[in-house]
Amino acid sequence: MAFSLPSARFPLSLTTLRRVALGAVLLPAVLLVTDPARAEMDLPLESPIVKLMMSQNWPEFKRTLMGGTNANSTDQSKQPLLVLAARNNMPQAVEILLEQQAKIDLQDSFGNSALLWAADQNNVEILEKLIRAGANVNLQNRQGVTPLMRAAEKGSVASVEKLLKSGADASINDYTGRDALSWGQAGGNGKIQRLLEKAR
Structure with a gap:
């Protein structure tokens, strides 16, 4: 049996209607995750x-923390603010959080620290701030x-x-047995490989 809508110029089958309805449900989700770093920030809960930090309103962010909001708060996925700031390349947020006594080595649910995220993002500015603060x-x-x-x-x-100048140990192995040199070889940067070979 065919169905038609008043505005449609052709009949729509039940299967087509179901696909249209499913698309209407999925489209907002697809649009939401086009920017993975900020997708969860749009959640109403x-x-x-967290919303304030992601809006990058630094004066208000600082005032809110100074007013008593915990600098070690987490987002809905249990990422501490400092980790979230490093992951999203926000040196201003990192500086404010450190000033407000955020715990520097807090980790997300996968064990990633703010320093690890700074290294992952190649953000030397944040990396240096965290190391100076004792990460x-x-x-x-x-x-x-x-x-x-x-x-x-x-x-x-x-x-x-x-990291090497700050005491990073190049001989540590991950849980698959790979050390930093192995990771460097996977990255393919010859200078980094030479640095790590000397540091072993």
Whole structure:
């Protein structure tokens, strides 16, 4: 049996109607995840402090934290604010959070610290801020990955040099047995490989 809508110029089958309805449900989700780093920030249940940080209104963000909001708050996926700031390349947020005594080595649900995310994003500015504040350069995530391994894979010479000078241990293995040099070889940067070979 065919169905038609008043505005349609042709009949629509039940199967077609179902597909249209499904598309109407899925389209907003597709649009939402086109920017993965910010997708979850658009959720109505996200906390006000997370929304404020993602809006990059730094004066208001700082005032809110100074007014008593916990600098170690997390988003809906349990990412601490500092981790979220590093993951999204927000040096201003990192600086404000450190000023407000955010715990520097908090990890997300996968064990990733803010320093690991700074290395992953090749953000030397954030990396340096975190190291100066005392971040553990050898802190491993749940797969045993360190910031040095991630920086080596991503090909950031400046990040690798900074981590090594700050005490990063190139001999640490992840839980598959790979060390930072192995990660560097996967990244294909010859200078990084030479730096790590000397650091072994």
